[in-house]
Amino acid sequence: MEIVKLNVNLAKPEKVPSRDGYGYGLIDAGKLDKNVVALGADITASVRVDWFQKEFPDRFYSIGIAEQNQIGVAAGMSLMGKVPFVTNYGVFLAGRDWDQIRTTVCYSNLNVKLGGAHGGISVGADGATHQALEEIAIMRCLPNMKVVVPADAVEARKATLAIASIYGPAYIRFGREKVPVITDDSTSFELGKAYCCRDGSDVALVACGAMVYEALVAAEKLAAEGISAMVINNHTIKPIDKDTLIEAAYKTGCMVTAEEHQLMGGMGSAVLEVLAQNCPIPVKMVGIEDRFGESGDPDQLMHVFGLTSDHIVAAAKEALACKNT
Amino acid sequence: MFRYLDEVQMTAKNLELRGKILTMLCEAGSGHSGGSLSSIDILAVLYSNVMDHDPSNPKDPNRDRFVLSKGHVCPALYAVLADCGYFDESHLMTLRKYGSILQGHPYMHKTPGLDTSSGSLGQGLSITVGMAIAAKADQGSQRFYCLMGDGEQQEGQIWEAAMAGAHYHLDNLCGIVDQNRLQIDGNVEDIMNIEPLVDKWKAFGWNVISVDGHDVTAIEDAFKQAAAFKGKPSVLIAKTIKGKGVSFMENKCQWHGTTPNKDQLETAKSELEC
Numbered sequence: 001m002e003i004v005k006l007n008v009n010l011a012k013p014e015k016v017p018s019r020d021g022y023g024y025g026l027i028d029a030g031k032l033d034k035n036v037v038a039l040g041a042d043i044t045a046s047v048r049v050d051w052f053q054k055e056f057p058d059r060f061y062s063i064g065i066a067e068q069n070q071i072g073v074a075a076g077m078s079l080m081g082k083v084p085f086v087t088n089y090g091v092f093l094a095g096r097d098w099d100q101i102r103t104t105v106c107y108s109n110l111n112v113k114l115g116g117a118h119g120g121i122s123v124g125a126d127g128a129t130h131q132a133l134e135e136i137a138i139m140r141c142l143p144n145m146k147v148v149v150p151a152d153a154v155e156a157r158k159a160t161l162a163i164a165s166i167y168g169p170a171y172i173r174f175g176r177e178k179v180p181v182i183t184d185d186s187t188s189f190e191l192g193k194a195y196c197c198r199d200g201s202d203v204a205l206v207a208c209g210a211m212v213y214e215a216l217v218a219a220e221k222l223a224a225e226g227i228s229a230m231v232i233n234n235h236t237i238k239p240i241d242k243d244t245l246i247e248a249a250y251k252t253g254c255m256v257t258a259e260e261h262q263l264m265g266g267m268g269s270a271v272l273e274v275l276a277q278n279c280p281i282p283v284k285m286v287g288i289e290d291r292f293g294e295s296g297d298p299d300q301l302m303h304v305f306g307l308t309s310d311h312i313v314a315a316a317k318e319a320l321a322c323k324n325t
Numbered sequence: 326m327f328r329y330l331d332e333v334q335m336t337a338k339n340l341e342l343r344g345k346i347l348t349m350l351c352e353a354g355s356g357h358s359g360g361s362l363s364s365i366d367i368l369a370v371l372y373s374n375v376m377d378h379d380p381s382n383p384k385d386p387n388r389d390r391f392v393l394s395k396g397h398v399c400p401a402l403y404a405v406l407a408d409c410g411y412f413d414e415s416h417l418m419t420l421r422k423y424g425s426i427l428q429g430h431p432y433m434h435k436t437p438g439l440d441t442s443s444g445s446l447g448q449g450l451s452i453t454v455g456m457a458i459a460a461k462a463d464q465g466s467q468r469f470y471c472l473m474g475d476g477e478q479q480e481g482q483i484w485e486a487a488m489a490g491a492h493y494h495l496d497n498l499c500g501i502v503d504q505n506r507l508q509i510d511g512n513v514e515d516i517m518n519i520e521p522l523v524d525k526w527k528a529f530g531w532n533v534i535s536v537d538g539h540d541v542t543a544i545e546d547a548f549k550q551a552a553a554f555k556g557k558p559s560v561l562i563a564k565t566i567k568g569k570g571v572s573f574m575e576n577k578c579q580w581h582g583t584t585p586n587k588d589q590l591e592t593a594k595s596e597l598e599c
C-alpha cells in the first residue's frame with residue numbers, strides 16, 4: 001500500500017474551495033487539448049467555468065438554463081471529436097439529466113465530462129434543493145461512468161486534468177465552501193488509486209472529499225487516546241481501488257467510511273461491496289442518514305448532520321468494539 | 326452522395342424496403358410497424374439522394390450525419406442501411422434477437438452506419454445541435470439531419486434544443502418531423518395537442534418547410550431548400566400516414582408497436598407488389 005506523507009497543519013490549514021481547483025484544472029485541460037470545450041448553464045461564475053471562458057472564449061458554449069439539452073449537445077460534440085465539460089450543480093446535473101447521461105452518454109460510452117458543483121451538505125444557506133447528497137450513488141451505478149471526489153482544491157485540479165486525459169464519461173464532484181487544503185503539487189494523484197495518508201493498525205478511516213481532512217483530525221484525536229488509525233483518501237469511487245481497501249482491511253481489522261453523501265449508495269456503500277465479498281470486517285459509516293439537508297451555516301450543518309471528526313472518532317470506537325468482541 | 330435514384334427507381338425501391346421492414350418485423354415478433362412505414366420514404370430519399378456518405382467508409386469524419394431521435398422506427402433505418410451496403414441484408418432477419426447487430430433500438434457500437442444510439446425520446450435533436458455546433462467551430466462542411474416523431478414533440482427537451490439551434494444559427498442542421506398524427510395511445514391531438522406545430526417552430530426561429538412525407542420528389546426538393554437556406558436551422562414538417570402502403574395498417578394507432586403475423590405479412594406484400 002502506498003503511503004503518502006501529507007504536509008499539512010491540521011490545526012490551522014489553508015482553506016480553498018474545491019470548485020477553484022476544478023476551474024484551474026479545466027484551464028489546464030484546455031491548454032493541453034484544443035478539443036476540450038466547456039458548456040455553461042447560466043451559473044458559470046458559481047461553478048468556475050467563467051475562468052475557462054475568459055481563457056478560451058471561442059471554446060465556451062452558453063446553453064442557458066436547459067440542463068437536459070446541455071447533455072445532448074455535449075454528446076453531439078463528443079461524437080465530432082470534442083471533449084466537452086458540462087458543469088452544473090450536482091443535484092441538477094446528475095439528477096435532472098440522469099436519463100440523458102445514462103442512455104445518450106454512458107450507453108454509447110461518449111467522451112463527455114461532468115463537473116458536479118455544490119456537492120454535500122456544506123453548500124449551506126441555499127438549503128436542501130441545492131445540496132447534492134445522492135449524486136455519487138446515481139452516477140456510479142452507470143456502466144462506463146467513472147466517479148471521482150477529490151479531497152481538496154489541489155486534488156480537484158489534478159483530478160479534472162486526469163478525467164480530461166482518459167476516454168469516456170466521468171463525473172467529478174466538488175464543493176462550494178472553503179475547505180482545508182491537505183495535499184500539494186507534489187502529492188501523487190492517480191485516478192482509481194486510493195492512497196494511505198496516515199498509517200495505523202487498529203482501525204482504517206476511509207474518506208473522500210473534505211471528509212479526508214476530518215478523518216486526519218479524527219486520527220490525531222484517536223492517537224491521543226492510544227488508538228492507531230490509518231487514513232485512506234479514497235478519491236476515486238469508481239473504479240474503486242479494491243486492492244488498497246482489502247489491504248487496509250486485513251491490516252486493521254475494522255473500518256470507518258466517511259462522506260458528505262447519503263449512506264445509501266455512496267462511497268461507503270462502494271467500500272462495503274468490496275469488503276463484504278472479499279474480507280468481511282466490522283465497518284461503521286459516517287454520512288447523511290436518509291434525510292434531506294436544510295439551510296444553515298456550513299460548519300453548523302456538518303455538526304448537525306454528523307459529519308465532523310468527532311463523529312468519525314465515535315464511529316471508530318464502535319468499529320473497534322465490534323472487532324474486539 | 327454514393328448513389329442517386331430517380332423518382333421511378335425511388336418509388337420501386339421504397340415498395341421493396343416496405344416489404345423488407347414488414348418481413349423483419351414479422352420475424353422479430355415485436356417492434357414498431359406503423360412509424361417505420363410512415364418514415365421510410367424520408368429515410369430512403371435522405372440516404373440515396375441527399376446525404377453525403379460512403380457505406381465503404383462508415384467512419385469518414387467528413388460524412389453527413391443522421392440522428393434517429395424516434396429510435397423505435399429503427400427497422401426502417403436498418404432496411405435502408407442494409408440496402409446502402411453498410412451490412413449484409415441477412416442481418417435484417419436477426420432484428421431484436423440475442424447477439425444481433427440490430428438491437429431493438431439503435432445502438433451505434435453494434436450497427437455499421439449508425440451515427441448515434443437512441444431510444445429515449447426527445448434527445449436526438451440536442452445531439453444533432455451539438456454535432457452541428459462542433460462542425461461549425463471546425464469549419465466543417467457536413468450537414469446534420471434529425472428525424473423526430475410528432476408525438477415526440479411533446480418532450481420538453483426538443484424545445485430546449487430548438488432554442489439552441491436557432492441561437493447558434495445552425496443552418497447546417499435540418500430536422501424532420503414525421504407527422505403521422507398518431508402515437509401509441511391514440512391521436513396526438515387527443516393525447517397532448519402539439520398544434521400549431523408550424524407556428525411553434527417558426528416562433529422558435531427555424532426555417533419551416535411543409536412537405537408531403539410520401540412524395541419522394543417533394544421530399545428531395547424540401548431538403549434542397551433547407552440546404553440553401555442560410556442563417557437559421559430548417560425543419561421539415563412532413564405529413565405522413567402511419568402504416569403507409571398497407572391498407573389494414575394505415576392510420577391505425579394499434580399498429581404503432583405491433584408486428585404482422587405470417588398471413589398479414591403475405592397480405593401486405595401482395596398489396597406492396599413485392
